Amino acid sequence: MTDPTKRPLTLRDVSEASGVSEMTVSRVLRNKGDVSAVTREKVQNAAKRLGYVPNKIAGALASQQVNLVAVIIPSLGNMVFPEVLSGISSVLESTELQPVVGVTDYLPEKEEKVLFDMLSWRPAGVIIAGLEHSEASRAMLRQADIPVIEIMDVDGEPIDTCVGISHRRAGRKMAEAIIEAGYRKIGFMGTKMPLDHRARKRFEGFTRTLAQSGIEIADQEFYSGGSALAKGREMTQAMLERSPDLDFLYYSNDMIGAGGLLYLQETGRKIPDDIGLAGFNAVELLEGLSLRLATMDACRREIGQRAAEVIVERHMGVKDHETTISLKPKQQPGDTLIRKT
Template sequence: MDRQEGRSRKRHRGQGRVTLADVARQAGVAPITVSRALNTPGRVSEAVKARVDAAVEALGYVPNLIAGGLAAAGTRVIPVIVPSLAILTFIEVIDAIQKRLEAAGYQMLLATTDWDLDREAGLVDTVLGYSPSGVILTGLRHHPRVITRLKEWGRPVVEIMEVGEDPIDMNVGVDGLALGRAMARHLLDKGYRRIVFAGSHLGHDYRAAQRLEGHQQALAEAGLPQGPVLEYAEPASYAVGARALADLLAMTPRPDAVACSNDILASGILLAASKQGIRIPDELAVGGYLGLPLAEHLSPPLTTLAVARSDMGRQAAELLLQRLEGMTPAEPVRDLGFTLVEGGST
């Protein structure tokens, strides 16, 4: 980092928005040139455009999209950015966030990333342009510029779903490695040894990949080789679960247990097993993750790792609201843990 960039970052850390004039000084051009480079790039040379883009990146500049006075004060809007609305994991969390924010007089703005960190970065740039009072993000992995901009932004940020030691600001979630270890250890304690991990969308859903890593760690700690992994590219569904059952039954030697990346996949396996007359858990034990209400109504009920999703959303909103009210939360990083709910599937 050069000295000019360092001075610029220091000057604006926690002191509000970087201005177009700041970008102009950093790039060594007039403010009107910056405006043209950003809004009508065809009107400037490639060299000038490159200098402006470098200045924007270095300073974390986000254009004002609302009136200056309101931008300075912050709107009563809280963006909540999640990977997907097609997965039930996030619905209860979002619902709890919305209810708590609305009770405090704030409105939630919802956006989805489709598991794409570049898309998340673009969404963060956009929502910051509307001067929200705070932001709630999913997970702890983000584009580096997102982390830098939000740390320097000066308003409250809460990251949800997973928990870690170095959040942007505040954090409420669960330990993915611990989840994976817990289900594997449960199956091992039950006497199962030919244990498969079945996961969906692992290349995108890195929190599910963390559960796989924890699963393999538990097998290694028990002196067993890493278990086989069934991986499906598409998001979890009951249909994918049915495919997983067919794949499990075709394996040699046949597994005696499967740990699934979520309850949706596990439920699909149980529903397909019921149709085919496969005895659960005698022929195959099945474990899940999430604690969906459906799990207890299956036959047999699903053994799962339940996470307090509504409580997670409520606490995330509470942390953000406390900061907006000028308070310093006693526990800005919160590991909510999980509960092993033992059904008849293991």
């Protein structure tokens, strides 16, 4: 949260924290001059601990800020985030603010680098996916003294403001629908956790709700990388060969769910009577399938819009604002989850 009493960090702060002269600190942070590896490491560790980011526009602008909004997301290949970006752009296009995008590939160390580079240009605000960050990233975000909007998730404490859905609630609601429909032998397929924190939280909400009804996950499998459709087919085949008596398959996203659906149809399984399945995200691209996958709309475009609106309001000087903006995911039973009449 922007703090009017906060003093910007300077080279002197890094100098004092590292026990190295300001001139040497400057050389290290600009990657100039001959500095020993030991001294370089001292300076870099001190800067990281403090959350210090050099100002690339110092002296160039009277406002010491540019009309850019740093948008930091884990992936452009994932179909979720282009829709979020569309929501952000739809709000910012009528303002003087322009989004600039950085991608982290779900890697904490890459997020640190992207943040460091973007914050050095002193953007008007940051929109960043997720609530989980490394200590170095959190330090930079706290010291930035600009609006920081964490998106996609509200299960945790934001640095400033968060906009998203409760993924634990989303997992719980899907489990409740599956239980109500009468399924009991359930398999789960998803991305490798813990790096995908939101998938992990959905899994936690899902399994906890099943446990309350005396149901345990009968089989599970995780993947990372590769074509989601192909992975969905491969994992579904492998799981059903191991556990042929499963009567429901829950996928952490729609794309692997669609791969599983195609495999089940090819092998003649009756859906949803013999076996049901569900995914997550309500991906519009899949609406052309012969069966509509049961899923949950995660409010992606609305999340982008609300986050951008907060940035615009804060840029215009509005001080009072919610710290948590929680949207409700919408369940869609489709054709692959038995509906009670």
